Amino acid sequence: MKSNEKNKILLVDGNYLMFQSFYGTYSPNGYIMSSTKGVPTNGTHMFFMILFNLINSLNPTHIFIAFDAPGKTKRHDIYPEYKDGRSKAPEEIFIQFNHVKQILSELNIQHNELVGYEADDLVGTLSKNLSGQKMIYSRDKDLLQLVSKDTTVIFKDNKIKDYAIITDDNFKEIYEIQPFQIPDFKGLAGDSSDNLHGIKGIGEKTAIKLINKYGSLENILQNLNNLSPSISLKIKNDIESGIVCKKLAIINTQVQEISKNDDDYKFKLDKSGTKTLKELELNQILNIIEMS
Template sequence: MNEKKILIVDGMALLFRAYFAQSYSARRLDDGTPTNAIYGFFQYLFDAVINFQPTHVVCCWDMGSKTFRTDLYSNYKANRPDAPDDLVPQFTLVKDIVAALQIPNIGLEGYEADDCIGTVSHKLSDLGHVYILTGDQDMLQLVTERVHVVIMKKGRSNYAVYDLDFLKTDKGIHPFQVVEMKGLTGDTSDNYPGVRGIGEKTALKLLTEYDSIDGILNNLDILPKSVKIKIESDLEMLHLSRTLARINIEVPIECSLEECLWNVSIEDATIVFDKYRLTSLLKIIS
């Protein structure tokens, strides 16, 4: 069976990971523009292409810090520092090189890359098997029989590939419960609190027994008194946290299978990569 395999790349996740992995590198263009994160980005991308052998590739990006989530909760991600100065000029340049390889760059103001990834994976999973390349465990809510989430681990070509069975084995939950967990526990990385005093262990126990937040709320009266009090004291934030955690799979973007076809011409790529002094990377895919 010649089924299509679609690799959806979490662009920002790869670029930031690459920046910190390559922070020692002094790679720059003649005009002084740094390219260390770009170099690492394409190492990770090409490694994934070799490992997963996709027939199609698309890359999704954040398009600024203001999104519908910051409208809902002004402190959302407010704890995050600004991007390092020498990473900022690489944001645009990496997209230019991605586009030069005929890989679509997808992003929309007001939404996060997560939402674009969720939308594209939902649309294209009927047409092929989707692999989402990321370091963000929030993406685990997108796992289906047709969508696998590839979590990058320390080092190159080191992945945890989550399908439905491995998610249940490794995390003890189903995909929809990723959102329920975040509603209960919050997310320190994204700076929303969930229910104060409810940690992962308690949340997992509650979801194992009652399946969802709605199931927990329907059984409040039989919960341990301390847990009941915590939940009742933070009901509004519980619901808000669950909303913030849920990836939007209905972003108004378009991405056809045809435009995602992985068909890189090494000859054309050499011209682009030589321009940016990245030619050595092409040996990974040639």
């Protein structure tokens, strides 16, 4: 890792951006944007519309887009039911994942996926090992644990119809705990999106109250005798679930199989890499690239 505090590094949760792009422009029983050959392009189009909007707004010097690899992850080794219960996505999205990755390669925008890891782990590793200001684009709550003096999380907030920016300065005001306590929060309250049950009967408000008083799940477990009888009993009955859920929520920030060299992620757009964009007839994206 080279020390360069002038770096502005955009780290994108590619799966979040793709699902956001696809479902924001998808109607199961209606029209879906497609090429004249009938190839669905709605998600691909919106993916790059949002990406270039981020690029133009944030002016990053470096970019990396992380994707989840197909198959099981190391977290499934710990908890086989991890992320069970999610409904299967429409077939139209899968071909667009392939197109997005192909276009990113053609444009020389760095991206990767690693079997056994989630996109979170790749983003986490680079956020901790690259130098400069890191900007993470995602609404995955797990990634909030990465917020620090040099790392912010950005996502589209429909309530304010603009980008929300989560920083080290405003985090506590918004979430009522510290970034490093996100895994403790999930250990207690769970996360239904990942099929993490946490401790049955402990809701978000109680979890926040306990974390603010005791600091961590481990300290809470050491102070069961100081809790109210009802809360103490709930935790005693579900200790193992709480411990496992916290462990699953911790992002791996030291993935060995990915480069941690700043130079490997420099943003140098190849404007000639438009083959797939032309085939898909994504003319608006082509115009944006031409004007970049």
